[in-house]
Amino acid sequence: MITMDDIVREGNPILRKVAEPVELPLTDEDKQTLVDMLEFIKNSQDPEIAEKYGLRPGVGLAAPQIGISKRLFAIHATDENGNLYSMGIANPKVVSHSVETNELENGEGCLSVDRDVPGLVPRRARLTITGVDHEGNDVRMRLRGYIAIVFQHELDHLDGIMFYDRIEGLEDPFKKPLPGFAL
Numbered sequence: 150m151i152t153m154d155d156i157v158r159e160g161n162p163i164l165r166k167v168a169e170p171v172e173l174p175l176t177d178e179d180k181q182t183l184v185d186m187l188e189f190i191k192n193s194q195d196p197e198i199a200e201k202y203g204l205r206p207g208v209g210l211a212a213p214q215i216g217i218s219k220r221l222f223a224i225h226a227t228d229e230n231g232n233l234y235s236m237g238i239a240n241p242k243v244v245s246h247s248v249e250t251n252e253l254e255n256g257e258g259c260l261s262v263d264r265d266v267p268g269l270v271p272r273r274a275r276l277t278i279t280g281v282d283h284e285g286n287d288v289r290m291r292l293r294g295y296i297a298i299v300f301q302h303e304l305d306h307l308d309g310i311m312f313y314d315r316i317e318g319l320e321d322p323f324k325k326p327l328p329g330f331a332l
């Protein structure tokens with residue numbers, strides 16, 4: 150099972166790579182990766198398991214965060230209307246989105262970021278995405294609100310983007326040239 154030890158933390162270059170699309174139909178290995186990531190998210194939301202294994206309660210996880218630079222992520226989150234989105238997705242794509250943006254009023258965090266980074270993270274308010282789920286079915290979903298934010302946060306991981314890149318006026322601490330490297 151995936152635990153926090155398997156989760157790559159910021160500063161690891163894999164989080165800055167553009168992940169590779171996976172071959173379709175999904176291989177058993179890629180299916181298993183999606184299942185494992187979904188299981189981690191569910192475990193992280195189970196108080197007993199989370200306590201036992203020291204899991205940070207999560208709602209989404211992208212493959213690069215467990216060292217796999219592939220376009221795979223898993224989500225287990227409930228939207229404002231109480232609809233549960235519990236799925237693994239391969240090769241997700243945004244096919245359309247609103248111009249309008251919105252953001253979580255308390256900003257965002259990340260399972261790969263062990264520090265608080267305050268600031269609003271603007272995201273598209275509504276978007277339509279397509280992809281393939283962990284059973285190999287084509288999916289096309291119109292998303293809005295909280296769940297749209299979760300999807301965009303995970304999608305960003307597949308493109309090497311961290312939530313704080315989108316906070317106005319923040320520098321990425323790992324982008325600063327190392328001392329002595331005067332450009």
Ligand SMILES: CC(C)(C)[C@H](NC(=O)Nc1cc(F)cc(F)c1)C(=O)N(CC(=O)NO)CC1CCCC1
Pocket residue numbers: 193194205206207208209210211214257258259260261298299302303306
């Ligand atoms: C980084 C962390 C704070 C753990 C964040 N959880 C979260 O925002 N809230 C949460 C957790 C629950 F278990 C149940 C619940 F209803 C709400 C999260 O999982 N992520 C996922 C992540 O880091 N993916 O790479 C960050 C969120 C920021 C906005 C969307 C996802």
Ligand SMILES: [Zn+2]
Pocket residue numbers: 258259260261302306
């Ligand atoms: Zn994250």
